[in-house]
Amino acid sequence: MEFKDNVPIYLQIEQRLIKQIVQGQLQAGDRLPSVRKLAVTETVNVNTVQRALRDLNMQGFIYTKRGEGNFVTDDQDLIADTKEQLIKQAVTDFLKEMQGLGLEHRSAQAALENYLRKEEQDGDSEH
Amino acid sequence: MEFKDNVPIYLQIEQRLIKQIVQGQLQAGDRLPSVRKLAVTETVNVNTVQRALRDLNMQGFIYTKRGEGNFVTDDQDLIADTKEQLIKQAVTDFLKEMQGLGLEHRSAQAALENYLRKEEQDGDSEH
């Protein structure tokens, strides 16, 4: 997997796993790949994986059974709340970014609509 | 000025300055504050400012007159192109982020519209 420069790998792993959980790719109770397997597939050190999982544990997204593995939380409310919060965050981040470029909220919306319109005209696989 | 954790300060300074340029807050030919003044106002070391300015120089956004200061490029095309590119980038980043949360493009658009509608209903200062 590729990582962005300039943002810690363990954070990127965290965020990716959280997204997989809220998106349903990883379901409540599912077992994660073992730390060593994750380290291999992410081409990253075991300690780096451990660091990410430790954070996810503290945040309640996963729980650990020592000797067995790490499992996705059964707290459906947490998952739903997180999803809602991440969506809202993405929206406000987008608006803030556009505002920093000189576009007010409605202009930002217009830019998005404009992009999607072009995307439809050109043949852009998904719709 | 506050900085985000986990993303290098010199990069945040770079990005902020670029935004000020494309947004028109800093105009072509304008002199930037001196490195030492920037270091004070950003509560950051001179070397960190220098690092940011060195990058901006290489990218063509500013030019340096030694002994005089740093000045915003006169290349209007570069500024316009960069603005356009940053806007497109913000849009695609937003869509990609939403897709990672399980929302297709049209759903992402709907979420944005929904947010803006609520914002209007509540008294949200700007419009």
Place this chain on the structure above:
DNA sequence: CTTACTGTTATATTTATCTAATACAGTATT
């Protein structure tokens, strides 16, 4: 009990970021 998986912890090393302090160099004003 042995084996082979799990997660956990510790030590040492490298690299990037950031700071601090200092010195050097160009420009302009007096």
Place this chain on the structure above:
DNA sequence: AATACTGTATTAGATAAATATAACAGTAAG
């Protein structure tokens, strides 16, 4: 020339992130 601004460069030190390596500990199946 002296002063006071500019940018530039160097050195040293602190911290965080990531790697490599190794050992320790729980679980389960043979």
